[in-house]
Amino acid sequence: MLAFSWTGLILSSVIQYGSLQPVTEFVNHPQSEEQITGAFIELDLDNDGKKESFVPGVNQPGEQTFPQPISGLAQQGKEVYQNMGCLYCHSQQVRRKGFGADFERGWGDRQTVPRDYILQGRVLLGTSRTGPDLMAVGQRQPSWEWHYLHLYNPRITANPTRDPNKPDSIMPPFRFLFKVQKIGDAPSPDALKIPDNFPEDKAPEGYEIVPTDEGRALVAYLLSLKLNYELPESRFSE
Amino acid sequence: MESWDGYLIFIAAMGAMFFTSAVLVLVWALKHKQFSKLNQGARVIFDEEEPEGVHTDYFPGEAAKAREMLAKEEHKPLKHATR
Amino acid sequence: MSPLISFFTSIDPRQKTGVPLKVQLSEIDRQMRVPVIMFLCFAVLWLQIGTFFAMVSSIKLHNPEFLGDLSWLTFGRTRSAHLNSVAYGWANNAVFGVGLWIMARLCKVTVRHAGILITAGIFWNIGVAAGVFGILSGGMTSIEWLEMPMQVAPLLALSYAMIGVWGVIMFRYRALGHVYVSQWYILGGLFWFPWIYMIAQVMILWVPARGTVQAITNWWFAHNVLGLWYTPMGLAAIYYFLPKVLGRPIHSYYLSVLGFWSLALFYNWAGVHHLIGGPIPVWLISAGIVASVMMVIPAIVTAINHHMTAVGNARAVWCSPTLRFIVFGAMSYTFASLFGSAMALRDINVVTHFSQFTVGHAHHGAYAFFTMVMFGSVYFMVPRLLKREWPSAALIKVHFWGTAIGIGIMLFALHIGGWIQGEMWNELKDGAPVYSNLDVSQALVKWFLSRSFAGILLTIGHVAFLVNFVWMLAGGKSTRYKEGPTLIGDKEGSTL
Numbered sequence: 001m002l003a004f005s006w007t008g009l010i011l012s013s014v015i016q017y018g019s020l021q022p023v024t025e026f027v028n029h030p031q032s033e034e035q036i037t038g039a040f041i042e043l044d045l046d047n048d049g050k051k052e053s054f055v056p057g058v059n060q061p062g063e064q065t066f067p068q069p070i071s072g073l074a075q076q077g078k079e080v081y082q083n084m085g086c087l088y089c090h091s092q093q094v095r096r097k098g099f100g101a102d103f104e105r106g107w108g109d110r111q112t113v114p115r116d117y118i119l120q121g122r123v124l125l126g127t128s129r130t131g132p133d134l135m136a137v138g139q140r141q142p143s144w145e146w147h148y149l150h151l152y153n154p155r156i157t158a159n160p161t162r163d164p165n166k167p168d169s170i171m172p173p174f175r176f177l178f179k180v181q182k183i184g185d186a187p188s189p190d191a192l193k194i195p196d197n198f199p200e201d202k203a204p205e206g207y208e209i210v211p212t213d214e215g216r217a218l219v220a221y222l223l224s225l226k227l228n229y230e231l232p233e234s235r236f237s238e
Numbered sequence: 239m240e241s242w243d244g245y246l247i248f249i250a251a252m253g254a255m256f257f258t259s260a261v262l263v264l265v266w267a268l269k270h271k272q273f274s275k276l277n278q279g280a281r282v283i284f285d286e287e288e289p290e291g292v293h294t295d296y297f298p299g300e301a302a303k304a305r306e307m308l309a310k311e312e313h314k315p316l317k318h319a320t321r
Numbered sequence: 322m323s324p325l326i327s328f329f330t331s332i333d334p335r336q337k338t339g340v341p342l343k344v345q346l347s348e349i350d351r352q353m354r355v356p357v358i359m360f361l362c363f364a365v366l367w368l369q370i371g372t373f374f375a376m377v378s379s380i381k382l383h384n385p386e387f388l389g390d391l392s393w394l395t396f397g398r399t400r401s402a403h404l405n406s407v408a409y410g411w412a413n414n415a416v417f418g419v420g421l422w423i424m425a426r427l428c429k430v431t432v433r434h435a436g437i438l439i440t441a442g443i444f445w446n447i448g449v450a451a452g453v454f455g456i457l458s459g460g461m462t463s464i465e466w467l468e469m470p471m472q473v474a475p476l477l478a479l480s481y482a483m484i485g486v487w488g489v490i491m492f493r494y495r496a497l498g499h500v501y502v503s504q505w506y507i508l509g510g511l512f513w514f515p516w517i518y519m520i521a522q523v524m525i526l527w528v529p530a531r532g533t534v535q536a537i538t539n540w541w542f543a544h545n546v547l548g549l550w551y552t553p554m555g556l557a558a559i560y561y562f563l564p565k566v567l568g569r570p571i572h573s574y575y576l577s578v579l580g581f582w583s584l585a586l587f588y589n590w591a592g593v594h595h596l597i598g599g600p601i602p603v604w605l606i607s608a609g610i611v612a613s614v615m616m617v618i619p620a621i622v623t624a625i626n627h628h629m630t631a632v633g634n635a636r637a638v639w640c641s642p643t644l645r646f647i648v649f650g651a652m653s654y655t656f657a658s659l660f661g662s663a664m665a666l667r668d669i670n671v672v673t674h675f676s677q678f679t680v681g682h683a684h685h686g687a688y689a690f691f692t693m694v695m696f697g698s699v700y701f702m703v704p705r706l707l708k709r710e711w712p713s714a715a716l717i718k719v720h721f722w723g724t725a726i727g728i729g730i731m732l733f734a735l736h737i738g739g740w741i742q743g744e745m746w747n748e749l750k751d752g753a754p755v756y757s758n759l760d761v762s763q764a765l766v767k768w769f770l771s772r773s774f775a776g777i778l779l780t781i782g783h784v785a786f787l788v789n790f791v792w793m794l795a796g797g798k799s800t801r802y803k804e805g806p807t808l809i810g811d812k813e814g815s816t817l
Contacts, residue, residue: 082463085397091675095598100671101747105754112600118532122525124463125536127595129675129746130382130765132758154385158759167763172385176392260585272500273578279499280574282427283565286343295566295641295701297714304640 066229069119070221077221080214082122084174090134091126094227097237106140107133108227109236116231131171136227147219148192148211152178153201162197177215183208190216345429352431353422354706356438358794360418361699363446365790367410370453372776372783374403379776383769393457401456401468408466408546409449409477412687415695416554417442417484420507422702423561424488427504428495432487441483448476464525464535466543471526478519485511502577506557509585513549517542533601537593544592547686552654553584555694556623559651562701563630566644567637572629580622587615594665597674613665620658627651642717646697649725653689660685672743677765681735689728696720696786703793712796716789723782731775738768 070078081087094108102108112135117123141147150157151174158169178192180203191208194201203209211219230236267273284290296304340348378400380387388394421438425431432438452469455461460470469477488511492504521542524530530538564571571577590612597606631638631648638644660682664673673679700717704710711717742765748755756764 083398083459083461084392084395085401085461085463085468087463087465088397088400093599095671099598099667100674101749101754104749104752105746105758114533114600114602116600120532121529122463123533123535125533125596125599127465127675127679130677130762167757167759169759170382170385170762170766170769172381172396173389174395175390176395264582267500275499276574276578277570279501280564280570282499282501283503283561283570284568285346287346288565288568290568290570292568293566293637293641294568295643297640297642297717298710298712299714300640308637308640 066231067116067119070224073217073220074224075221076213077217077219077224078122078124080177080218081221082124084218086134087124087126088128089130089171090132091129092133092135092225093125094133094135102133105132108136110227110230110234112227113231113234115233116227134222134225136225138223138225139228142223144190144219144223145193147222148178148190148215149194151215151218152192152194152209153198156195156198156201160195160197174215174218177218178209178211180204180207180209182206342429346426349425349429349431350706352435353425356432356435356442357418357422357702357706359439359442360414360421361703361790362794363442364411364414364418364695364699365787367406367414367446367449368783369787371403371406371411372780374399374406376773376776376780378403379769379773383766383773392459397463398457398461401461402453404466405449405453405456405468407687407692409452409469410446412551412691412695413449414442414446415692415699416510416551417445419558419695419698419702420510420554421484421488421491422706423503423557424491424507427501427561428491430491430494430496432491437483438487441480444476445480445484448473448480452477462526464539466546467521467525467539471522474518474522474526478515478522481515481518485515501560502571502574502581503557503561505578505581506553506560509581510550510553510557513545513553517545517549533596533599536596536599537601537605540592540595541589542592544595545589547683548584548588548591551687551691552588553581555650555654555691556580556584558694558698559627559647559654562643562647562698563627563651566641566647566701567630567634569630569634572626576622576626580619580626583615583619583622587612587619591616591661591665594670597665597667597670610665610667614662616658617662620655620662623651623658624655627655642711642714642721643697643701645721646693646700650690650692650694650697653685653693657682657685657690672740672747674743675746676739676743677735677768678739678743681732681739684728684735685732689732693724693728696724699790703790707793709793709796711789712792713789716785716792719785720782720789723778723780723785727775727778727782729775730778731772734768734771734775738765738771741768 092112094110094112095102096111097103117125141150146157150171153173153175154169154171155162158171159166181188183191183206187208188210191210194203194209272279281290288294293305293308377388377394378396381389381396381399385396392398421432449469452473455470455473456468460472461468462471488507492508495504521538524538525535529535560571560577591609593601593605593609594613597610599606627648631644631651638648663669664678664682673682700711742761745756745761745764
């Protein structure tokens, strides 16, 4: 019985995803490291004796394709996102317009579809929204500074005036992603500017608060989360 | 993801194996008359020490009291009582 | 005889023929004593650890600064440490102890090489401890129900194999005759768990599948581990202890058998309802919804059966610590199943899906049903294994009331609060959201506070359980056969 469901549920979707690939229009960037076999052909277009691979009729060599894999610092940041368990309060999926209010909340301009996730090493859809969805947080909050302050103490960005009548954040602080250090010749460019309303969070005189490598990577990852491209099966405002 | 095919075959084989085993178990159960005489089957949990018709669990130190109380209560005859 | 053959002969656990059943059963209890008590010790210990992490996580949700500067105890890690401690620590050890004991009694066989079982059990718990440590120290995978670092999976799988195999061996050499429905459930669970666990490990962590196939696999696993591992074990215990303690067979044994096969058929499709509205093929979601609704059948069947068996015996249920817990669990099973089916409907799911309602539902099934049933089972088994009474009736009552009221408040808070949360997320006026993100999370605080209060009651119950359990193990003769074994029939001068 179990096997029946197994084959039914997972295998068939694997097969379905597999059969999607040959018609994939935006997946294989010729220079991308994550190439999907069978999704493109190889031809020597510029007659230099070396064959280039591309999807016929759609992608021209050198053209940008989507979704794009994340790399470098953002990839390291994803590891931090995972091991801190951000997923348990923040999802990464946008439901279609009319099913929930994901669209109206500005969590994405379109519904997310399977293809949005195929280049992700680990898929972090999430099933809980104690906080907002993060599928496109990099577009919504493009500022490094905002993210640093928010991670250091979410209350700073949620309720900067500390007005007791205003709703406050219940997100835990991630101060351990920052370190206090002595100011050198000049203040570091990414040192936190803690507002005066939060004196207890300020560094002592002559010291500054800067993100650790982990903190910097996490913010790089958050900023990389964007839904700023369309796919044939999911257009903006859908 | 180059070896998708081999992976698929492996999974499919495992799936087929499990499905077959589930069917075999069902066939076995039918063959061995596991679905007949269910009324007797329901009684295999009882034994000499804890026979049918006897309550076997009380709060420590409160068994005598509980037994008395249960005895006093007008007790319907057990539906499937065999003895 | 070759060593191999002699080993296979040596695991043959059948009793010699001609031995009276009474002697056989007491021999089974004697041989199962050490491994089963060991599993229960681990279970009770993990329950306390899991409760600790639960309390920390719960407080953090309304007091985010609580222990806020410790990266090891950030919310995402403590809630996962909680889940893994109670799932793989408490629940699995309880299943090993309770499941194998029921299996041995019903098969009327015993474990010949208890040493292997004990060793495997110790390694299982080393694996769980390493896994929880891994979660706290930064190795968390962020895959729900599989948070432990992938490196512990082989150890867990191997230990499980060495534990689960004894259930299969017992079944293989069982006394001839009818296979009781509890045996079916336990045997099914013993096969299903390793299968879903290994598939999920391989397809998500070791050779990751592409894209959202991971999410489908994840929820196929996470739902099945509840439905095809904990649920069958809980039901097996209900079907064994409920009629056993009442001294009357199950109302309709036919329905119970039907319940088993329909559970096996429908449950495993249901997991995808955790992805309704998500980026996976729509037909898959529809299949999951249909299967979830079909789950009404086994739920109703089981509900009728349990109700009809217990009806008219309310006082007997009340007089038995085992049945207080087990009947509470059986009733919760019905409600949790019906809620679960309803939650799979799109109109309801759109509200409940990302909310605390789901968290409430998880505790409804895993605690109000499964854990309560396991508590009841432990209260029945340990006196028979140790030939000794529970030292304190009062502590059992504290345990019952603490957990029953605690989980009641918690389910109320999470279901109502979760529903409000879901409605607030979705509420639109003129195409714009009515409540800001902060409004929604702020509205949750009072419900989170209620949950922490419920958690305190649960903790009191668990500590009472721990004290009673340790006292029982260490108690010795003072409590032995105090007034005649209340539980073990009329042996040794009972007043019956």
